[in-house]
Amino acid sequence: MASVYILYSKNLNRFYIGSCNDLSQRLAQHVNRDFEDSFTAKTDDWLLFFSVTDLNYQQARSIETHIKKMKSVPYIENLKKYPDIITKLRERYQ
Template sequence: MHFVYILYSVKLNRFYTGYTSNFDNRMEFHRNAESHKFTANAEDWELYLKIECENKSQALSIEKHIKNMKSKTYIENLIKYPEIIDKLLIKYKSDC
C-alpha cells in the first residue's frame, strides 16, 4: 500500500504533505518531536487527508503535484471537492 497523506497543525496553522508505504509507522515518526525537522515544531499534527495510491510512482507524483501547488486553498479544496482526488489518481495512473 502506498499513501499520500496531509497532516494539519492548529498550532502552526500549516499543512504537511508526505508519502509513505507504512502509514502507522510514519505517523509515529511525525509524533516523535525529535524525529522530523518540519513536524517537530508542533505536537498537534492530525491527519487531514490520506489518499491511497496504486503504487509508489503514482503516490510520489501526486505528492509532488500537491507540494508544487504551494496552496493551502488547494489542499482545503481536496476535501471540499473529492473529485479533484479522483482526477489526480487518473492523471498519474500513466506513471505506473
C-alpha cells in the first residue's frame, strides 16, 4: 500500500511532501541522502512530521499533489491537528 508523507527539517525550517509505496524504505533514502541532487539532500535532520498510509498509489499521488498545491504551512499543520481533513481527502481521491 502507498503512503503520503510530510518531512520537516529544523535546520531548513521547511517541509517536504512526498508519496511512495514503501514508507520506511523511502524515509531511509531521504535520511541517507541517496539522491545527491534532491531537495532533501541539503540536510540530514529530516523527521517524519505526518503520514497517511493504506492508500492505493494513484490516491497517494493525488493527495500529495493536493497538499503541494495548497502551498500552506498552516494547512500542513492542520492535517495533523484535524483528522477529518484526511478523511475527506481519502474520499475525494478514491
